[in-house]
Amino acid sequence: MNKAVNSFRLFLSIFSGEDDYIIRRCSIGIQISFALIGLFVILIFIGCFVSAYEFSSSLFENRLYVSIPIGIVWAMMVTNMYLLLLYTVCPQILPTKENPIKQTNSFFSASMFFRISFITLLAIIIAQPLNVKLLSSTVKSSLNKHIVEEKVKMIIVSDSILIKKEVEIFNDFNKYLISKGSNDEIEKAKQNILRIDQKVKEDIAFMKHSKSLLDTLQKMDSKVWLNKKEKTKKDSVVHVLHSLVDNEIASDNHFVNQIDNIQIKNSLLQQEFAKCQIGLKKAIHDKIDNYNNLDYLLSKTNFFIKRIQLLLSENPYSWVINSMIVLLFLLPIYFKYKIRDKTMFYEKKKKIEHQIIVDEYITFKRAYSNLLQKNIAMYNFKSLQELNLLLDKIKKINIERYRTLKNEIQEEYKEEIISKYEYWADSPYRTKRKVIKSIQNTEFNLLELIYQAQNESEDK
Structure with a gap:
């Protein structure tokens, strides 16, 4: 049992942002402290995975083969960055040219402030998909109001262009009617197209009224904060606009079924009126298509960002979740910092790393010396070969001089131990x-x- 506990404790210590080799050589108390930090890091990994999975699921319509890999990659990336930051929390244990070793116990420094700010921002970003997953149902009514508001705005903007087209088509026919028809024919034709005239006037009135209300709504939206009275007024404006839009949609659907029944008996005007009918039908059909496409688009949109905004502004529990996630990210940093005051871990780490550096430097110097000696020996061998050719010539002329020079050359070229x-x-x-x-x-x-x-x- 104790062996399993020790193995589990050492396994958690791997994720603490410190060298597992050193932790294994420390006391049980130090190992428990690093195991606790490792447990927090694992929880951060799980939280990052769930957050990224929920976000990608909402983005890619619950496709697991996309959401799961994205969640794993995001969780690994954030956890690796977090482990790197945890490693930088340790004090300076090796001297540098600019800063000799000095122990500082102040947690509040400019460097720590920027690191904590970055981690806090990252934690808040990761917390938002969790907020949406857990608390989204609490802002359903506010979200529906927002959807209605967005739908009304888009319909009014799209209808304004098509209604202008309706007016132009109908005005062109009226001009043609005045220029070609007699007074009696004009009166009879106007009686026949009375329903079209009424529809065009209704659409013009709808546009004027809705644009006026839309301007009022946009002024309210430009404010950073609305009080209770202003919010009530905004809801009232949206409700009126919604009623106007619903009436316009019903009017369009009714009119498009009636327009084919409207006829002009005068054969001279029938051809031009047929063109007018076709143009009006197309404009109305375009409006109806816009309504249908907009309904389809809104049904496929989950308003993820808007849900986050509504949760942060309306539900205090979202801030509780944010605070818990931020605390989860910050506690390991604080625990890691306090280890230096409560344990001798960093003194032990300093001795071990110092010994590793010294041993590696000695190995380097030995390899450096051996390599240099080997290169010099090769150079000496080649040089002696060339000198021996010259000595052989001297030997034939003066044997004594040959012996003297050979001894001097051997003395000059004898092997020496070379140190860095x-x-x-x-x-x-x-x-x-x-x-x-x-x-x-x-x-x-x-x-x-x-x-x-x-x-x-x-x-x-």
Whole structure:
């Protein structure tokens, strides 16, 4: 049982934003602290997945093969960014040239402020799909009002163009009627087209009245905040506009069925009136098609962003969920920061990382020296081959001179151990330059330099 608990604790510690290798070598108390942070990180991953899944489901009409991959990718991306931020919360444990190691206990700093602000913004964004999933039913009536308002606005805008077209077509026929017909024919024709004239006048009156109310509504929408009285007035304006639009839709549907029954007996005017009928029917049919297309569009739209706006403005529980998600994101950062005050974790981490760096630097210097010696040995071998050819010529002329030169060359080309020159006093951190002391021409300074170098070599 204890083994399973220990394994689970160490598994959670992997997600804490710290090196699992170091955590395993710490006390049980430190491991529990990092396991708690890891548990919060896992909860953040699950929350991010659910949030992204809900958003993509609403966007792609509940297609699982799209929503699930998007949720996983988003959750992994956010969690990785969060783990990176958690790792940066640890104090400075290795020296740098600009800043020597200094321990700071202040949680409130400019760097921490910007990091917390970014995480808070990310948490609020992630919380919104969860708000919509859990609390969307509480703003259903407000959402329906918004849908009605948007529908009314779009219908009025689209109808304004088509009603202008109706008026132009009917006015053109009236002008033709006046120019071609006699007074009796004009009177008879006007009696026959009385229903069309009435419809056009109704549409003009609808446009004037609805545009006036729409201007009033737009002025209200331009305000950042509406009081209770203004909200009631806005609802009343929307209700009147909705009634006007419904009457207009009913009028269009009724008129399009009647227009074919309207006839003019005068054969001279029949052809022009037929063109007028066709133009009016097309304009009315276009209006009806707009109504149907708009209804279909609104039925397929879930108004996701508007739901979020309504929840934040009307439902206080949405802010409770926001606060809980933000707290979920911020608590691990605070816990990670407080570990430095309550435990010796970072002292242990400093020793381990320092030893790793020193060991790696020693390995590097050894490899550097071996590589340099190997290259020099290859160079010496090639040089000796060329010199031996010349020595063979000297040997034939002067054997003694040959022996002397050969000994000198062998002495010059003998193998030596080559070490990397340390330019810095505290390699490999490279924060302090070596101080090169000038040699004074006195016996005391010479002895001091010799004994100092001897002591340094003994210390090493």
